Amino acid sequence: MISFANPWGLLGLLAVPAVLWLHLYRVRFPPMAVGGLFLWDDAIRRPAGGRTRDRLRSTASLWLELFAALALGLLLGGPRVSWETTAPHLVVALDGSASMGATAAPPAGDEAAPTFRDAALAELRERASAKGGRTLLTVIETGDRPRVVGGPRRPWRAVLEELAARPAPTRPRHEFAPSLDLAARLVADGGEILLLTDRDPRSLEFSEDTTAVSVGAPRPNVVLLAADRRPSDGAAGEELFLRWTAFGRVGPVTVTVRDDAGESLFRRTIPSASGESVTNAVPLPPLVANQPVTVRLTAAEDALEADSMAVLLPSPARPVRVAVSLPPGRTRTAIERAVAALPNVIRTDLDAADLRFVSPDPLASDGGSSWLVVVGSLPGEGEAIDTAGPFLIDRADPLAAGVSLAGAVWGGAGQGTALTREDGTFRPISPVIAAGDRVLAGRVVGADGVFVLNVDAARGTLANTPDWPILLSNLVEARRAALPGPDRANLRVGESARLTLTERQHTADGPLVLRSLEGSERIELPRERTMIIAPPGVGLWSVWNGGANGEDGGRPELARFAVRLADPREGDLTSLASGVVEPDAEDAAGTTVDDPAPWLVALLAVAALAAFVGDWWATRPA
Template sequence: MFVNPLGLLALLALPAVFALHYFRRRYRRRVTSALFLWGGGERTPASGRTRERLIRSPSLLAELLAALALALALAGPRCSGPREVPHLVAVIDGSASMAAELPGGSPAERATTALRARLDELPGDARVTLIESGPEAAVRVGPGGLARELGDFLGGWQPAAARHDLGDALTLALRLASSRTPGADVAVELYTDRFEPERQPDLVGVQAFGRPAPNVAIVGAHRSREAGAESISIVVANLGDAVATRTLRAFTAPIPADSPLLEREVELVAGGRSHLQLALPEGTGAVRLALDGDLLAVDDQAFLAPAPPRTVSIASELDAATERLLGLSSAGGSPLDHLFELVPDVRLAGADEVAQLALVEADSNRGSNFRLVLHAPAAGEATRSWVGPFLVERATPPLDGLTLEGVVWTGHEQSPLPGAPVVAAGSQALVTRVERSGGVDLHLDLDPTRSTLQRSPDWPILLANLIEQARRALPGPRATNLRAGEALVWLVEEPGTYTLRGPLDQADSGPVAAEQTTDKGRELRFATLERPGIYALERDGERVALLGQSFADESVSELRERSSGERQSAAQVASVAISSDRVSAWLAALALLAVAFDIWTLRGRRGGGVA
């Protein structure tokens, strides 16, 4: 039986070898008493190829044997049919909590030990498929890999994933386990640190190695700049049932200084949290925050990089009286001075500059990425006032957080606004949104002399949302400092090859985490970074920004809910068909030996004199 019968076509090489030996050029034989009497003249064989008596030389036999062995190896002979071997399909929890240093070893260490022991119970030729859970389930070994591949992976495995659902990994595992035996129930084994058998199908065997334990973690870290000064906001949580005291230190990163930048003692009540505000010295680069170590190291650190300047330019075509009525400027002050006090990193755009945000009236043609267009009723026009309730489309980014409670809104009796309504009173549209080429307009039907919107808490929220939406459209990162599970998004200003390196070590270098080539104006997106730390983004080899990623996931840092236990699967281990025949490998080795022997005999013949 042959796996690839077409490989037998290679047997045509046998008559070709015969032909090469049968039709060949030969020198005429001359008998002489001594070779020294002959000069070095050119020896010319008889013209053309002649048929000669076939000589059964070792070279001929070796070449025939090599051609025959290779042809049979290509055809794939099988002396026996495939046989079934066990196929262990397992899911290992990639959550960072698996690395907690508990008495008796971390859940990750105990899970890997149990997984190796489980594999030792199976025959030596068993196959294994290992899936690691995470924000995206990943096949780490296999499908249908060898036992040594599992050992290689487990030897360097370090769980570090943020919060995620095990369901995706289990669904993938069940599909791979049953792919070779459709319609049959096959087992999948789960190794985790939380025993919740009621949440898993009966086909899933569960081994959990967690234990309830207290933990203190950095669950929030934010870096901001106001009026040229930078500060860090930190939230430290005591996820335990007793008072805890920790020391928080801030170091420069990735190259630490001899002494910490800041040091603060933190005392936490049971189950409590502390909100800290730390001022940074001027010109501080990337920062690493560190707590005294405890059971889980990954949440004792946070990494924060300085945000690059992302200043939003704002233009206004509103007259001074309207600006004052809207609370944008003060009497006798500079244009938009109140607005600039409200939101940091903004400036007044030049007269001919295309601003990121423009405040204009309905008949304006000023170009801008985003525009707030005011439709104020003219003197003598019919108006109407509303006191709510207002229907607010909060999925529209500028309206996030608006309630409009207690607002008196006055506008045209009949709305003149174009576009899709995003704020309405009954059937009357008060705010609409219009998408246009190169930007977005937000139209307001508002009489600032009779409305109270501009004096309510919703007005600064609306303005700040508009500015932040314009800021997100600026070239550069959407966010400089990320949490575990967040993707890096970068709006490209200059085309090129962008390389993400990190985490950076103390030599300010690191491995390539990802690389992409893109054009101007495109959005660059790097998937979730695998490890917390400081990363560097380079364009064509030149560093353009530092980025920080912190773990800061309270649900994973909460170790009091971890548990242990075991439940067997209700099904049998899956199986996979393999072939144990190695005939093709032996035939290929025989062909190589035959070729080597042929070369040796021909070399010896050439060295033996003139034929």
């Protein structure tokens, strides 16, 4: 059966009746030499009355031109060959979890031990070949977001070659349902579903028409569950917090920490017991504060190395520069005291500040790139009051996170509901915390990064309650989150980081790419001001700014992330088991194979060319 990718191209078949018309009305007379042409004078055609239809003669020219028109019409239509035959279609849901990269047996000698994934591919090869040489494969790598990594509907040998060249999967534990749903859609017009995993298929849920094959087997494994760099309690240096667990008889575990140059910073061998978690706090010298460090766990029996190591990048420094521009008094003191207690905050002058606390005088501007917090009683028609509530708190706003105001007396709440600017205009305030008709805290509408605290710390009890530092901490952390750059550098697989671009980076041209520094994977990112970055696999990843020009703010690499596998459910290989669950249904029907048919295109092109040449030959002058 032939179908066409471009049915409009079949309009070219109108050339067939056109050729017939031409031959009907423009008869090509074959030449004939005669003596006595003058005797035919009465019959000689003279084009006086236009063309007349003549008897259609079966000539080589007619047939060749019809054939050429037919071939060209079909060629323009983009012929595709489908055969309603028994070409088996196997849609494979291949387990994409990291445990598939575990070795199925201890290594023998210097040779790398086969992994569960290797066993799954061998199983797939066996099943595909058993179905015949024309078997077509579509392979879905399972995950929270399944993706097609082989096919769709391609010959099984080619798909298996591609799969063999792919790196081992590194996804955390996930459900197979999204992948099996996708597989069910792909076999809607024929085919079978095969789930290949290392998990016991009898404990999984899937439809009855799915074949599930597990190639897993219990294996010992040691898993690095937590690895965090954090400032040490001392004045200088960092501390590396490690937590790991051994599943099965892995033997003694050696913990090694190395710096960027490969120098060992820490090494200790620790006995392990199956299922026991071990924590280690490793001090890091100040010299490696700006370097990545590598943590590796080694054991005699460790089936999966991917979850036994981690690269930890220095956490991005994101200090918030704060300026307090308030008149001396209780309010200023209360703010300075609360800000001083917050980590990673730098006091600075107004011009360099990221966050400015100012009095409610008329504002010259909205603050530009820095944030403004207007602190003080907002002038209104009535006098400022002290209120003990009830307070209306917008808990969806991050500024009010953790704020309860229980037992607090909010002092000096003015009646103002808008902020006055120097040019006499007003900006209304969207309340975050309110009491009666008084807006106690809010955001200025129409001005990003401008907030209002309608408070006089000298009155009431707010400055003495826990809500005061919480409120100020929320402001500082909101400002910190809006600073350009990544908010974190070390992720567990499946986690995400937030990356904020500068205005220049945001408006730059060119692609913004998340790319693997250890592989070839590249993911195009939307150039948003703030993006959520979720590297899909284990390893080092970089956000690459294709529009960078090398000047200030134009560094090509905007962020770097280290992603590690730390999934205890995936790391526990002791529960893996092999097994096969065959479907109850009969063999599925084959699928309709759609072939772009380059051979047919070439055949039609050659046929059309041959017809043209033949027509030229047939009609050439004698």
